Amino acid sequence: MDTPVKNQLSPATPFSSKFEDSPVFNFISNLSPIEPVKTRLNDHTFNSVNFSSPPSLFASPQISSFSETRFAIRRHHFSDPTKPDSSRSENENNTSEGVSVAVQPSNLRTEQLGYISPGSSAREVIDEPLTDNLELAIELPSSFKYDSGSPSSSVLPCDAINTDSVSDTTNTQAQLVQSVTVNSKERHILFEREKYLRRINRVEQNNEAARHDWEKKISDTDNLFNFDSPVTGEQPEGPDPRTVDTGSMSFISDVLEDDLNKFERPESTDPVGSCEHYVMGEPCKESKGTGDMKETDQTPAVLSSTLMDKLVVNDSNDMVDDKRRKGIQSSCKPRPQLHRTIRRRCLDFERAGSHEKKSSCECSGSSAVAIQSNSKVASVQNKFVHSMGGSFRSSSKLPGVGLHLNSLATPTEGKVVDNESWASESQRISKRVSIRSCDSLIPRETSHDKFSPKRSLERDLVPYDNEGQAIEEAHQTSTYVDEEFDSSSPQNKRRKSEHVVENLACKRCNCKRSKCLKLYCECFAAGLYCVGSCSCIDCLNNPIHENTVLETRRQIESRNPLAFAPKVIKSTDAVAEFGDETNKTPASARHKRGCNCRKSSCLKKYCECFQGGVGCSVSCRCIGCKNTFGRKDGECLSGAEETEFKESKVETLGEKNATDVETVGEPDLLKTPSEIGRPPYQQPVTLRGKPSPSPQLFNRQNPEKSKVLCGQLKFETRFEVIPEDEALEKMESISQETSGLKSGSPDSKWVSPPHGHGESGSSLNCWRGGRKLILRSIPPFPNFNPPSHH
């Protein structure tokens, strides 16, 4: 799984063969930067690769941060191949962004090739096409054989060719025109040139400054590749790749520096400024020692930025936000190199942002946040990694299992994150990802295992039944944001997913006294690092204080293993195991612990159930519940309240459903607990806002509430929701891990029924049984599929 292409492609594969068919020559002949984009269609090779790995939701903590970091980097590279998709899609969709489009592909390629590709970036547009072609190198390790084991080397030759002699290119063109057989000669020529470049590069190695700097990076990179990276095979095939790479890198770095010097002078203007939001957290990481990742990431950014400078006119430069510098940034002292790096990143980000969508992202924030995900979350990881490298690039994409990213969502913008939308949609995610996305979530792969944001994320990831659902949900989540778009078109779906990502990325806190190390802090609670956009004070929830964060998380989880678990649990089961009505009770989604509202009537976002877009349940201890997503059973309403509740439902549902609501939905609601027998969960609303396909399985009011939810999902944010079975699994594992803490743990609120009265014997037993039993007592909620509507 981890070694997708490596094994598939024989190192012995003739270099020539690769390029024979490759569009490289075509590219050279055409010298058109745009052309490569077309060829890019082949880039999907990695898309099919399944990166998912067993999710140890509550696995033991302490995975080495370094390894994760590297892993992240690896992912970054690895995921890159998918970028072409997005870029391509962007091209398809966003013709207006022509220039940026041209540039982006190169970036993507660069990333794919790994870090080396910076050289390509230095080369400007012309190189990109080559890079694209070389992109095949990823798929074709053989190419690296000639590259001396370094992707960069592959890039270099291209540069050399383009740079050194245009005439050669012309000749190549002619040859291509003549016949295919000539290709071998050309390849040979290329190879020779490549060698030549290497020599030059080695000479360049004498440049200590550049060399030293890049060497570190390279060494890190090498380590990364060696470390379990699928890409590994691609690289080291060649002799002493490192040496060569180093030289290449130094050479490239020099070139880049020159270019940057030329173009970055006006840094005070846009590029830099715009970058800042993205860069925010990065410096910190470096200072902190997570430099591996940072530096590695930066490379692509560098390339992209360089290209940006040259080719792209920055259009989104007004994003400078001082707040972003807050916290992490403040502590970081940008070194020249670093600064440059940052700038590059910014540029890269800007590029992504600008051409992806000039989102006027309010997100003042920047970056650095971190969620860490594990293997299972591979796709997410990739995305995150990408974001690290330069923002949430829509480019990042991994096919795959749709996952549900719970904790990432912002309360205000949609709690539910559809990972699948990320995975499948992310491929299509386009430029619309606003800079805002960088605000927050950027998954850092650094490590914290169990307590790490990564884990949180991982935990929160839940597979979706199908992409369509995911998309739909994603759409629902972001509908209010995205209403301008027509949901029908693919492009729009893409945009939807973008919004989802956006939403995910936008957690911000405003903590003043908790130092963002308590669950009060939304960022922390979501397993994220605070970012520059946060308004927190004395924030310790950042990579710099990683240890503190981890320790705190550990403590919190020791008290409450589910503290960082999704707050809303969704049931994916379509059929109830048991025949009793209790089990039939719809519980498509519910708050894991229930709310305790007293004054808000569960009609405001103070109520976590309401905020999460789910109805209240037996778990809730709320008073006067009027949750329009579904009141908890047994909630007695006064006449006025009843009327009010009906009205609210009617309003939500609209006129067409009003009648049904009153006639069908109300009866149970009006019953007292004793009358109803207090079904465990009554949450009638499905996450997807779809009515139950089979009325029998549901409470009478369910369908209506589902409709209500449908209506409200567009406007209300939801908590992360995960399939019930998934949640059950998690909880079971937790329970096992933390056996003995049941009574005393904060979970007790969740575990034990808040209301002792009216519990049925079966449910009571369930409650006594602990989490596992409790969950079982929750009747699985039918899986709402679109067809049900039809």
Add this chain to the structure above:
DNA sequence: GAGTTTGAAACT
């Protein structure tokens, strides 16, 4: 933007 309200989280 400041102040208030609210309920979760944390503490005792």
Add this chain to the structure above:
DNA sequence: CAGTTTCAAACTC
């Protein structure tokens, strides 16, 4: 476990 305090988001003006 219950009561209280702390806290920050949500809300109101």
